[in-house]
Amino acid sequence: MTMLTQTESEIWDAFLKEMQERCSKAEYQNWLAPIHLAPGKEGELTLQVPNIFVQEYFLQNYRKNLPNIPITFVLAEQKTAPAPVFAEAPSETSTLKLNAHYTFDHFIEGPSNQFVKSAAIGVATHPGRSYNPLFIHGGVGLGKTHLLHAIGHYVHAHNKKLKIQCITTEEFINDIVDHLKSKSVDRLKRYYRSLDVLLVDDIQFLQNRLNFEEEFCSTFEALIHQNKQIVITSDKPPSQLKLSERLIARMEWGLVAHIGPPDLETRVAILQHKAEMKGLRVPSKVAFFIAEHIFNNVRQLEGAINRLSAFARHLNQDVSEEIVENTLGELFQHAPDKKVSVENILKCVATLFEVRESDITGTSRAKQVALPRQVAMYLAKELVSDSLMRLASSFGGKTHSTLLHAWKKIRNQLEKDETLKKQVQMARRNLES
Numbered sequence: 017m018t019m020l021t022q023t024e025s026e027i028w029d030a031f032l033k034e035m036q037e038r039c040s041k042a043e044y045q046n047w048l049a050p051i052h053l054a055p056g057k058e059g060e061l062t063l064q065v066p067n068i069f070v071q072e073y074f075l076q077n078y079r080k081n082l083p084n085i086p087i088t089f090v091l092a093e094q095k096t097a098p099a100p101v102f103a104e105a106p107s108e109t110s111t112l113k114l115n116a117h118y119t120f121d122h123f124i125e126g127p128s129n130q131f132v133k134s135a136a137i138g139v140a141t142h143p144g145r146s147y148n149p150l151f152i153h154g155g156v157g158l159g160k161t162h163l164l165h166a167i168g169h170y171v172h173a174h175n176k177k178l179k180i181q182c183i184t185t186e187e188f189i190n191d192i193v194d195h196l197k198s199k200s201v202d203r204l205k206r207y208y209r210s211l212d213v214l215l216v217d218d219i220q221f222l223q224n225r226l227n228f229e230e231e232f233c234s235t236f237e238a239l240i241h242q243n244k245q246i247v248i249t250s251d252k253p254p255s256q257l258k259l260s261e262r263l264i265a266r267m268e269w270g271l272v273a274h275i276g277p278p279d280l281e282t283r284v285a286i287l288q289h290k291a292e293m294k295g296l297r298v299p300s301k302v303a304f305f306i307a308e309h310i311f312n313n314v315r316q317l318e319g320a321i322n323r324l325s326a327f328a329r330h331l332n333q334d335v336s337e338e339i340v341e342n343t344l345g346e347l348f349q350h351a352p353d354k355k356v357s358v359e360n361i362l363k364c365v366a367t368l369f370e371v372r373e374s375d376i377t378g379t380s381r382a383k384q385v386a387l388p389r390q391v392a393m394y395l396a397k398e399l400v401s402d403s404l405m406r407l408a409s410s411f412g413g414k415t416h417s418t419l420l421h422a423w424k425k426i427r428n429q430l431e432k433d434e435t436l437k438k439q440v441q442m443a444r445r446n447l448e449s
């Protein structure tokens with residue numbers, strides 16, 4: 017063994033300095049501060065790590081910042097001193113952390129989430145005895161965490177004796193790391209294995225964390241074998257997660273339930289519910305208007321309500337469609353081409369279907385004018401960025417629900433009717449070019 021050369025410690029210090037600037041304090045404390053440069057061979061870095069997790073994390077995340085130098089690791093000697101008493105398992109220090117609003121009562125049901133909600137209620141009423149595990153997957157902001165906490169609330173309210181832990185995958189990993197540091201992993205393992213209900217959020221973060229995955233998998237098996245309830249959420253179904261086949265198979269043992277984006281009516285109901293909770297009165301016309309524009313993320317709907325509420329309070333006004341357009345413009349997802357106007361659409365559709373523009377804006381229900389009228393309304397909603405109300409009124413003073421109805425009808429028909437599809441495509445190309 018030689019003494020450390022200047023160069024090696026220089027390299028290491030420079031690296032740490034750079035990382036200190038780049039990483040968050042927590043990350044640095046967790047993953048870099050515990051590593052020490054140790055005496056070793058010349059021309060390579062010998063790093064002393066407290067455990068294999070830190071080593072693995074280092075290799076995956078920081079190795080690339082130290083190119084051109086070989087690295088060897090040595091494990092720090094295990095101290096024989098007893099584990100410090102302050103290292104308590106979560107059971108002793110923390111109570112169940114659940115968002116107070118995330119209850120079943122506050123979860124609005126619709127076709128996209130009915131199934132998963134009833135599965136969640138099933139699990140909450142008979143933990144360990146209905147579906148085990150329950151695996152909930154779906155895109156961001158669709159209510160996965162909400163349902164997970166709702167299960168926690170329900171079990172807690174109905175059976176105070178049951179031991180529940182609700183944890184994110186990140187927290188699970190940090191927990192293990194902390195207990196490794198204080199040499200109390202066994203206690204942590206005992207704690208997890210003593211739970212009655214384990215709720216784990218965002219399991220996708222377990223991907224590429226090999227050692228943690230093994231630990232999770234064995235906790236999982238231990239609990240399932242005792243009929244203890246496990247609920248897991250994820251942004252993907254188990255089969256699409258980059259996890260071991262063994263863990264994927266385990267997660268598919270019970271019920272895999274998908275939660276999809278809510279339809280318009282459900283979005284309106286969620287919006288009104290959230291508004292009501294904030295003491296904000298939102299006319300249903302306005303609720304529809306917002307829900308039509310924000311369609312694939314409930315969290316954004318909520319953001320819209322929060323902004324509106326601040327704005328309305330500030331102006332001391334009721335929420336009108338105008339306020340909505342002014343406050344929420346940039347939240348709206350469709351920003352359709354502004355160049356297209358209803359006038360253009362009327363002209364284009366009239367030519368295409370060989371009817372007069374006045375037929376389209378008129379009231380005749382004859383089939384040869386009703387279809388072009390609906391197509392024009394469909395195109396208006398798709399291509400013109402204006403409120404449904406104003407669009408509808410440019411069709412000879414129709415109502416927004418007539419327009420919405422026409423839009424839905426054509427949208428459905430487009431899936432079945434090839435001729436219509438070609439006609440609409442042609443009109444679109446014409447209008448957009």
Ligand code: ADP
Nearest residue numbers: 122123124156157158159160161162286314315
């Ligand atoms: P995810 O975990 O799927 O990303 P969250 O559970 O955090 O989504 O939900 C995002 C926000 O949307 C939360 O405030 C939640 O209360 C709300 N939310 C989602 N779905 C519903 C629903 N069906 N009813 C009421 N609120 C919902």
Ligand code: MG
Nearest residue numbers: 160161162217
């Ligand atoms: Mg979530």
